[in-house]
Amino acid sequence: MTKDQDSGGRRAAPLPISPGHLARIRQDVMVNPRSVAAQLIAAIDQLQADNARLATENMHLRRDAAQHPICPLTPRQLAVLTGAANGESRIETARRLAVAEQTVASFRKIIVARVGARNLTQAVAFALTREWIPAAAIVVEGFSPVALGGDRPPRSGWAGVAQRVRGAWGGWVVLERKPINHRRVLTNTAYRIRKARISHFGPAGSFDTRVDNDGPNAVLLARYAALSSEITERASA
Structure with missing residues (x-):
């Protein structure tokens, strides 16, 4: 030995x-x-x-899995839930999907049960925070964006949009759609929002923006970036 x-x-x-x-x-x-x-x-x-790199990667993977679990809904159920997120009634969703109103009502009950929510409102919240519903599918209605000539929207227009984006709790909200050849206009608006050149979006850096392509259109999206820091400050106060 x-x-x-x-x-x-x-x-x-x-x-x-x-x-x-x-x-x-x-x-x-x-x-x-x-x-x-x-x-x-x-x-x-x-x-x-x-080992340190692998530990960091595993931490990110576990966090992503916790924040964005696999969607338990079928594409049709997700389409119904997206309609609810945009404020559609059962009749409106039924017309858009070419199904019976009772089918939409049945789908909504199934959706609530599958996601483990108490009601449809909470199911929508789950889907938005877990990014099961794409940001481009949520549209801010009742707002006329800045015209190509540079005219300002009504004073209540930008204020209402900024408030809507803040109320989305860090989720991406669609502000405007334009043909793809007008993408530069949306890029300029996105810059003005980030830099708070539009006063309702101040202070500078409070909002993130991006411009995505959606088929023949370009889409301007924004989210409230200062939310996480506000929550941290309130918790430590």
């Missing part, structure tokens, strides 16, 4: 390197950076870096 074997003839597990021993090895490496010890330290450092 060798010193590397136990009493049963099996190879013994290597002993872990203590922090003190590791510190002495690091000191030796500083004197002789080309030694075998230097290679050992490099391997240990790389292993620690890899």
Whole structure:
């Protein structure tokens, strides 16, 4: 039996390197950076870096899985729930999907049960916060955006839109759609919102914006970015 074997003839597990021993090895490496010890330290450092990276990636994966679980709804059920999120009545959803009103009513009950909600309103909230309903599917109605000539909307227009975006609790809200060749106009409006050039969206940096392509159209979306910091401040107060 060798010193590397136990009493049963099996190879013994290597002993872990203590922090003190590791510190002495690091000191030796500083004197002789080309030694075998230097290679050992490099391997240990790389292993620690890899472990830290994997731990961070696993944390992000667990967080994403918790925040965005797989949608339990069928495409048709999700279409019904999207209609509810946009304020459609059962009759309006039935007409849009070309089904009977009773079918929509039945779908709504199934949706509430499947997502584990108490009612349809909570089911919509679940779908929006978990991003089962795409941001481009939610439309702000009753607002006329800035015209191509640069005219300002009514004073209550921008104020109402800013309030609606704040009320979405960090979710993306569609502000405007235009043909794809007018994308530059939406990009300019997005910049003005981010920089609070439109006063209702102040202070600067309170809102995130983006412009997405949706078939032949470009879509301007915004969300309230200051929400997380406000919640943190209130919790610590």
